[in-house]
Amino acid sequence: MTTSVTETDTLIVGAGQAGVAMSEHLTRLGIPHVVVEKNRIAESWRSRRWDSLVANGPAWHDRFPGMEFPGCSPDSFVGKEQVADYFATYAEKYQVPVRTGVEVLSAERNVGHAGFRVQTSAGVFNVQRIVAATGPFQRPVIPPIAPQNSALLQMHSADYKNPQQLPQGGVLVVGAGSSGVQIADELQRAGKDVWLSVGAHDRPPRAYRNRDFCWWLGVLGLWDAAANQPGKEHVTIAVSGARGGHTVDFRHLAKQGVNLVGLTQSFSENCVSFRDDLAFNIANGDANYLSLLDAADAYIERNGLDLPPEPQAREFLPDPACITDPILSLNFAEAGITSIIWATGYVADYSWLKVNAFNEQQRPQHHRGVSSEPGVYFLGLPWLSRRGSTFIWGVWHDAKFIADQIAIQRQYQQYQTSDDL
Numbered sequence: 001m002t003t004s005v006t007e008t009d010t011l012i013v014g015a016g017q018a019g020v021a022m023s024e025h026l027t028r029l030g031i032p033h034v035v036v037e038k039n040r041i042a043e044s045w046r047s048r049r050w051d052s053l054v055a056n057g058p059a060w061h062d063r064f065p066g067m068e069f070p071g072c073s074p075d076s077f078v079g080k081e082q083v084a085d086y087f088a089t090y091a092e093k094y095q096v097p098v099r100t101g102v103e104v105l106s107a108e109r110n111v112g113h114a115g116f117r118v119q120t121s122a123g124v125f126n127v128q129r130i131v132a133a134t135g136p137f138q139r140p141v142i143p144p145i146a147p148q149n150s151a152l153l154q155m156h157s158a159d160y161k162n163p164q165q166l167p168q169g170g171v172l173v174v175g176a177g178s179s180g181v182q183i184a185d186e187l188q189r190a191g192k193d194v195w196l197s198v199g200a201h202d203r204p205p206r207a208y209r210n211r212d213f214c215w216w217l218g219v220l221g222l223w224d225a226a227a228n229q230p231g232k233e234h235v236t237i238a239v240s241g242a243r244g245g246h247t248v249d250f251r252h253l254a255k256q257g258v259n260l261v262g263l264t265q266s267f268s269e270n271c272v273s274f275r276d277d278l279a280f281n282i283a284n285g286d287a288n289y290l291s292l293l294d295a296a297d298a299y300i301e302r303n304g305l306d307l308p309p310e311p312q313a314r315e316f317l318p319d320p321a322c323i324t325d326p327i328l329s330l331n332f333a334e335a336g337i338t339s340i341i342w343a344t345g346y347v348a349d350y351s352w353l354k355v356n357a358f359n360e361q362q363r364p365q366h367h368r369g370v371s372s373e374p375g376v377y378f379l380g381l382p383w384l385s386r387r388g389s390t391f392i393w394g395v396w397h398d399a400k401f402i403a404d405q406i407a408i409q410r411q412y413q414q415y416q417t418s419d420d421l
Contacts, residue, residue, distance in 0.1 A: 004123030008032050010406060011118055011127040013107075015041045015098045018133035018380030020087050021064065021396040023096040025403035031410065035096055035133075036120060038103035042087035044137060045080050051162045052186060053080045054241040055392075056178055061214040062392045064090060075212070077241030108354045109373075114413075116355075116375065128375060128413075129406055130353070132364075135380035136390060138349040142342045147267035152332065157183060157343040163190035169338030170194065172272065172330075174264045176201055177236025180343030181248050185240075188258050193336060195327075198250060198278055199263040201238045203285035206247040208296050209307040213239065216296050223388040236345075238285065247289075250282055254320035261327050273329045282323060290314065348381070369402045375409075377402050 010026060012019045015037035026033045040046070055062045060074035067090055069078050078086070091098060099122065107118040107130055118125040140156035147154075153167055157179045163186065170193035173184040184196040204213045217223045238248040254260050262278040293313060300307050330337065350358065357373035359365050365372040368385040378384065379402060380395050388394030 006034065006123065006125045008034050008125065008127055009410070010034075010129040010131060011036065011116075011125050012131045012133050013104050014133035014135065014380075015087075015091070015096070015100065016044055016133065016135055016380070017042065017087055017392050018135055018395045018399065019098075019131075020091050020094075020096055021399035022131050022133055022379055022403065023091070023098070024064075024066070024094045024396075025400050026406065027094060027096075029403055029407045031403070031406060033097065034125065035098040036102040036104060036122075036125075037098060037100045038121075040084075040088075040100055041091050041098060042084040044135075045084040045087070048137065048158045049080045050157070050160050050183065050186075052242070053182070054078060055080075055083055056239050056241050057214045057391065058212050058241070058245070061212070064392065064396045066090070067093060077245050104352050106352050106354055109375075114375075129377065129409075130375065131377045131379055131402065132350060132353060133379045134348070134350075136348055136382055137346045139347050140342075141345055141347050143344055145264070145266055146340075146342070147272070149267075149270070149332075152337070153339040155339075155341055157341055158346070160341055163187050163192060166192070166339045170336045171339045171341060172264075172337050173197065173341045173343060175199070175236070175343030175345070176238055176250075177343065177345075178239055180236075180341075181238050181253070182240050182242050183341055183343060184258055185242070185253065185256075188253075188256060193259070194257075195259040195261055195330065195335070195337065196253065197261050197264045197274065198281050199236070200281055201236050201285050202288045203238045203248055203250075204292050205289060205313060206239065206241075206245045208293055208313055209300065209310050211296075211307065212245075213292070216292060216299075217387070220295050220299060223386060223391075223394070225387045226385070228383055228387075249317075250285070251317040251320060251323075254322055255317060259327070260320070260322045261330075270332045271329055272332070274327065276326055276328055278326045279319070279323050282319075286316070369398055370405050377406070 009031055010033040012022050012035040015035050019035050023035050054077040058075050059069045059072045059078050069086055072078055103121040105119045107116050109116055115128045116130055140158040142156055171187050172195045173180050174197045176196055176198040184194050188194040240248055262274040265273045265275050355373040355376055357371040357376050364378045366378050369378050379399055382390050384398050389398055
């Protein structure tokens with residue numbers, strides 16, 4: 001049986017937002033390349049998100065420069081299917097050379113000559129460069145403390161679609177980033193008794209003084225922060241575009257009927273224990289929220305902008321009983337809890353990439369996506385070059401930088417003197 005062999009300069013692995021952006025920039029520079037994707041273009045938006053999900057940023061912000069969202073108000077929050085359709089249309093517009101249904105099995109550096117041999121389900125690719133554009137949301141993580149209790153339905157947020165999936169009874173949602181907060185809110189509005197486990201988080205305003213928080217992060221230069229603040233490596237961001245966009249307020253969620261608890265600590269038989277840190281986590285989230293309001297007010301005064309004051313943005317509801325008298329343990333049977341949803345994030349999976357581009361923790365070693373292994377590049381990772389690297393617009397700009405680095409290396413490799421001719 002003859003194995004199919006494809007020769008090209010650069011292989012892009014993944015046809016989500018990162019892979020599509022990378023292809024656009026390589027095309028502009030005239031660099032031969034192929035994009036391989038084991039599913040469909042932007043598949044994660046379609047099948048790894050819940051039904052009602054919308055983008056967390058407004059349509060004017062969360063897009064590529066080359067195309068607006070068709071038929072959408074600039075200030076609207078676009079649904080997940082529309083986002084996936086956007087990338088499929090964008091790939092068609094820019095003639096992305098994508099091969100779907102192709103899974104990469106392994107990639108190894110050639111011995112004795114330049115480039116890499118990449119084994120896929122559709123044959124071999126011989127390439128000079130590899131761009132790993134699979135992003136950060138590859139393998140859902142459920143922490144090892146998860147109970148081994150067959151009576152409970154447990155699922156990761158990647159598998160949650162809608163409230164109808166769950167059996168009758170209450171739900172414990174573990175994780176209060178954007179996914180956990182929105183899922184807990186949706187379940188409570190559907191009539192479920194919901195407990196939301198709240199850990200460390202940032203809580204920006206959805207909008208302030210007639211400007212969305214995406215705009216504020218832009219003018220304040222916070223999108224371009226080159227590194228996370230010390231101690232905030234595992235802090236999630238609680239923000240929502242649901243129902244037209246709103247500021248996440250945990251006190252409002254408690255008033256609405258969501259039971260707030262601290263960080264989930266351990267399980268024993270039919271019980272779960274929580275840390276006594278709910279008030280602390282809420283207070284830190286409030287401080288993050290108020291710091292952005294302070295920075296916005298200072299920017300308005302400094303630049304003489306005519307934006308309406310919003311004093312009510314600094315008004316908080318009184319602390320509910322779940323904060324002042326926190327629940328530290330629950331018995332599932334007594335509480336009527338029959339389901340747990342783990343909104344606990346993902347890890348990257350580069351097991352196919354067998355090169356010297358990882359540290360002892362198997363995390364990519366790179367500078368702005370240019371890895372420690374010559375010819376290998378990473379794209380779509382958090383804080384790849386800045387705070388905005390995992391946002392749609394941010395990955396486009398990161399891809400442009402990497403494409404320029406590829407072009408520079410190609411120039412060096414193609415250089416010849418008169419003696420070489």
